Amino acid sequence: MENGASSYLRFLNGDKEGFVDIVRQYKDGLTLFVNTIMNDIHISEEVANEVFLRLYVKKPKYKSEYSFKTWLYTIGKNTALNYLKKNRRNYSSIEDCCYISDEQDIEADYIRSEQNLLIHRALKALKAEYSQVLYLVYFEELSHADISEIMGKNEKQVRDLIYNAKKALKAELERRGTNGQI
Amino acid sequence: MDKYEKCAASLMRLGDEILSEKKRRREMILRRTAAVTLGTAAVLVIGVTTHVLKPPKKPVPPSSGIITETSAVTTAEAVTTEARTSSAASSLTTTASTAKTSTSTESHTTTTRAAEKQQSSTTTTAVWKQTTATSTTATSTATETTTSSPAATTALTQTTTSAATLETTTTTQALTTQASTPSSPTTTRASWDISFPTYTTTAHPHAYNGHNYTTVSVGNGTEQYVKVLAECPHMIHIYSKTQEHYIKTAFIYDTDAEHSAPETATIYSLDGISERFAVMMYYPNIQAAPIYVRTEYEPETLGELLDDTGLSKYMTFDYDNAVVLNDEESRHVKDERITKVLDDCRSAANTGKNAASFSHDLTIKTDISYIGYDTTFIISKEGYIFTNITDKGASFYIGEEKALSCIEYLLGK
Numbered sequence: 325m326e327n328g329a330s331s332y333l334r335f336l337n338g339d340k341e342g343f344v345d346i347v348r349q350y351k352d353g354l355t356l357f358v359n360t361i362m363n364d365i366h367i368s369e370e371v372a373n374e375v376f377l378r379l380y381v382k383k384p385k386y387k388s389e390y391s392f393k394t395w396l397y398t399i400g401k402n403t404a405l406n407y408l409k410k411n412r413r414n415y416s417s418i419e420d421c422c423y424i425s426d427e428q429d430i431e432a433d434y435i436r437s438e439q440n441l442l443i444h445r446a447l448k449a450l451k452a453e454y455s456q457v458l459y460l461v462y463f464e465e466l467s468h469a470d471i472s473e474i475m476g477k478n479e480k481q482v483r484d485l486i487y488n489a490k491k492a493l494k495a496e497l498e499r500r501g502t503n504g505q506i
Numbered sequence: 507m508d509k510y511e512k513c514a515a516s517l518m519r520l521g522d523e524i525l526s527e528k529k530r531r532r533e534m535i536l537r538r539t540a541a542v543t544l545g546t547a548a549v550l551v552i553g554v555t556t557h558v559l560k561p562p563k564k565p566v567p568p569s570s571g572i573i574t575e576t577s578a579v580t581t582a583e584a585v586t587t588e589a590r591t592s593s594a595a596s597s598l599t600t601t602a603s604t605a606k607t608s609t610s611t612e613s614h615t616t617t618t619r620a621a622e623k624q625q626s627s628t629t630t631t632a633v634w635k636q637t638t639a640t641s642t643t644a645t646s647t648a649t650e651t652t653t654s655s656p657a658a659t660t661a662l663t664q665t666t667t668s669a670a671t672l673e674t675t676t677t678t679q680a681l682t683t684q685a686s687t688p689s690s691p692t693t694t695r696a697s698w699d700i701s702f703p704t705y706t707t708t709a710h711p712h713a714y715n716g717h718n719y720t721t722v723s724v725g726n727g728t729e730q731y732v733k734v735l736a737e738c739p740h741m742i743h744i745y746s747k748t749q750e751h752y753i754k755t756a757f758i759y760d761t762d763a764e765h766s767a768p769e770t771a772t773i774y775s776l777d778g779i780s781e782r783f784a785v786m787m788y789y790p791n792i793q794a795a796p797i798y799v800r801t802e803y804e805p806e807t808l809g810e811l812l813d814d815t816g817l818s819k820y821m822t823f824d825y826d827n828a829v830v831l832n833d834e835e836s837r838h839v840k841d842e843r844i845t846k847v848l849d850d851c852r853s854a855a856n857t858g859k860n861a862a863s864f865s866h867d868l869t870i871k872t873d874i875s876y877i878g879y880d881t882t883f884i885i886s887k888e889g890y891i892f893t894n895i896t897d898k899g900a901s902f903y904i905g906e907e908k909a910l911s912c913i914e915y916l917l918g919k
Contacts, residue, residue: 340518347517348510373517380521 328392336383347376350393352430353464354400360447360455361404365430371407375400394470397460401474446496454489461486780814783896808891808902809852815874815895818845822873839916844870847912848883851891854902861899864888868913885912 328349334342351372358375359368378384378399386395431444443462447455453475460471472482783803805811812818823841861884870883874895884892889906892899904912 343518344511344514347514348508351510351513373513376514376517377521377524380517381524 328396329386329388332379332386332392335379343376343380346379346396350396351376353393354396355430356444357397357456357459357464358400358404360459361401361452362407363448363452367407368404369430371404372400374407375403378403390473391466391470393464394466394473397464397466397474401456442500443493443497446493446500449496450489450492453485454492457482457485458489458493778816778819780816783814802898803896804856804858804898805896805900806856807852808848808854808856808900811856811893811895811900811902812848812852817848817872817874817895820874823871839870839918843916843918844883847885847916848891851902851904851908851912854891854904857890857901857903859890859892859901861892861894861901864890864892864901866892867909868916870916885909885916887913 328346331342331345331349335346336342354375355365355369355372358371359365362368362371375396379396384399386392390398431441440463444459447458450458456475457471460466460474466474468479468482468486472479475482475485477485803814805814823839823844864886865888866884867887868885870885872881872883872895874881881893881895884890886892887906887909889903889909891902891904891909891912893902
């Protein structure tokens with residue numbers, strides 16, 4: 325599968341299959357990332373759909389200095405934050421047209437490893453920032469530079485944030501009865 | 507089709523709906539904008555076209571009904587209308603009682619003077635310096651009649667309309683004179699404010715060499731004017747044409763439709779009187795020679811006034827009550843004393859102050875034949891000598907000490 329950038333370029337050139345590829349490639353990951361902010365898988369899926377709809381309608385210019393995933397997740401984060409600011413549900417049309425999955429389905433589809441699944445579920449008990457940075461590190465496997473771009477922090481802040489988030493995750497896993505090894 | 511394809515398809519369908527809605531709105535906005543733009547453009551085109559096709563706006567004459575703007579020969583008829591209108595107003599003034607007539611005349615003159623000032627700068631230049639003066643204006647004013655004998659009935663109506671151009675001066679005058687030779691001396695005073703020479707026309711009959719004259723007015727009653735012109739006492743002061751003392755030649759317009767052709771008038775200087783103060787104009791066709799007193803004249807010193815107006819030559823005094831003290835007590839004072847007082851103050855500068863701004867402690871009544879109206883010198887203990895000889899009046903400062911000494915000298919102390 326080609327990367328998201330080429331798919332988006334194809335879409336911008338009029339190939340709607342490029343858009344389908346983007347949705348297929350990034351929908352679950354974006355939904356789970358947004359869920360670290362929204363802490364509601366259904367709203368997170370709505371927000372993710374809103375991000376894709378924005379790509380389709382407004383066709384924003386892709387910044388090639390970052391990876392397409394970083395750029396897309398940045399849009400997702402901003403969209404989620406705007407949603408929280410507005411604090412209202414106005415995505416009913418999207419709900420009507422999109423299939424909204426259960427969180428477990430998404431997790432099961434996106435996170436294949438049992439251990440990662442346990443970790444992902446433990447992230448929900450953490451602070452939003454901790455869960456975001458750990459999700460981006462362990463599930464999206466993004467670099468510190470990309471994470472700093474998405475979260476709007478510098479790389480040192482991201483490293484400190486990852487350190488503290490790991491400590492919090494370890495405590496949460498211990499509380500859940502696991503050995504806390506991640 | 508997997509769930510991602512379904513989701514993408516539903517997103518694309520929703521996106522297409524949003525895009526089509528945006529496109530529809532954009533087209534609607536474009537249509538509205540185009541309609542507004544076309545409408546505005548149409549209005550602009552109509553406005554510009556109307557403006558272009560509109561004939562040039564003619565200059566509006568001053569609001570005063572007695573002022574008529576005219577240019578050279580072509581507007582003679584329009585001037586005629588205005589002059590006649592003014593004549594009617596003047597006639598009304600003339601028929602009033604003496605006291606009321608005087609008041610009315612003053613106010614009328616005041617009214618016209620404001621308009622006259624707008625024109626005076628150019629028109630005066632046209633007459634005196636013979637430089638460029640293109641504007642022409644006609645102004646008529648009031649007529650005042652003072653009859654000393656109850657038997658004498660004099661009604662004088664005079665309207666003067668003048669026009670000045672670069673090298674010629676045009677004057678239109680309309681007259682309606684109902685005059686009869688009085689059996690007793692009659693003083694008739696007529697004045698006009700006309701803009702082109704900006705002089706007050708003064709024409710006044712006097713008893714002279716045993717003859718009585720009713721008027722020196724301008725108009726169609728030429729026979730009377732011939733007589734007056736030939737025997738008017740003022741003519742003795744006028745240089746003859748052959749002596750080449752005339753100032754310039756002017757064109758005049760007879761407001762009578764039967765005499766609409768322009769005619770030549772001649773402006774004469776008066777013997778012993780500065781042209782800055784007064785001149786006489788002789789209208790051969792209508793046989794009239796009114797004297798014009800310059801309304802803007804403002805002497806710098808009392809000596810200049812005495813010289814320019816020829817007072818030493820023409821001024822006489824009312825011997826019955828030549829000097830009035832505090833507006834109450836009248837005394838006879840010898841001419842020599844009055845002349846000496848005035849001569850002693852020749853260097854006094856004109857302050858331009860209004861006579862109402864200081865006390866009137868002593869009044870010298872004078873009679874200046876060619877001016878035709880009563881004149882006075884007022885001495886104030888506050889140090890001023892005021893006179894109404896000039897149209898604007900003049901206040902000369904002589905100092906309190908000298909004023910007191912002048913008053914005491916005139917009173918014979």
